[in-house]
Amino acid sequence: ATDGAEIWRVNGMFRNTRWGGNGVIGDSIIATMDTYDQRVYAIGKGPSAITASVGPKSTVEGASVLIEGMVTDISPGTNTYEVAARFPNGVPAIADSNMSAWMLHVYKQFEKPTDVTGVPVDIYALDANNNYRHLGTTTSDLSGYYSLDWCPDVPGKYTVYATFAGSAGYYGSSATTAFVVDPAPEASPAPTESPPSAADLYFLPLSIVMLVAIIVIGAVVILLLMRKQ
Structure with missing residues (x-):
């Protein structure tokens, strides 16, 4: 900032005393003591880490893949036991606009904010x-x-690159992964109809004719017997 305008605020993060002195700043890092826990904190832009994976690793042309991963805050403070125990999968990287409420949650156990967003990934x-x-x-x-x-x-x-360009609160990070796409299988030819067999052409029609003839002869015999009676 060059005009004195406020660019970031976090209320309730630290408690200072006269004997503890005021915070100092150097190389864009603020150092201050917190009498809540008797620790010295360094506040500034921190490192980030990003992971990337693709599933499935092998697919066929025309099928979709899912590229996924995590973007986390790997500042030194996230390695303390009380933070690491609460965030076993790492502390998520959060948008600058939500940083104040998020830092209070991470380091001072304030209530977890729900209306926060992460960071953009290209x-x-x-x-x-x-x-x-x-x-x-x-x-x-x-x-x-x-x-x-x-x-x-x-x-x-395909070689895939996932990139977080960084923000006011985090330095950027990137990750690489890969997958392979096999050519789509050729379409199976349409089944062709088989030519009719000799049985279909001759035996079956002949069998039907013979059956009809037997039925007719049987009917005639029955009629003759009925007349004789």
């Missing part, structure tokens, strides 16, 4: 023809999870 791919393209942008959620479904359009190996 997905790129290098296909088998060495074409590098942007597949789309998605946003991680409250748990740090992101996903993007995409349908490959050419067969071959």
Whole structure:
């Protein structure tokens, strides 16, 4: 900031005393003591980490794949026992607009905010023809999870790059994965009708004629017997 405008605020994060001194700032990092827990905190832009995976790893042309992963905050404070125990899957990276309420939840056990969003993730791919393209942008959620479904359009190996460009609160991070697309199987030819067999042409019609003749003869015999009576 160059004009004195407020750019970030977090109420209730720290408690200072006269003997503890005021916070100091250097190299864009604020250092201050908190008399709630008798610790010295460093406040500033922190590192992030992103993971990426694709499922399935092998698919066929015309079928979709799901690209997914996590974006997490890996600042040194997230390694303390009290934070790591509450976030066994890592502390999610959260949008700058929600940072104040989120930091209070992570480090001071304030109530977990529910109206927060994650960070944007850009997905790129290098296909088998060495074409590098942007597949789309998605946003991680409250748990740090992101996903993007995409349908490959050419067969071959794809190298996928998931990138978080960074924000005012986090440095960026990226991850790489890969999958392969097999050519679509050729369509099976339509079944052809088999030519009629000799039995269909001669035996079956002849059998029907003989059966009809037997029935007619039987009927005539019955009529003659009835007349004699």
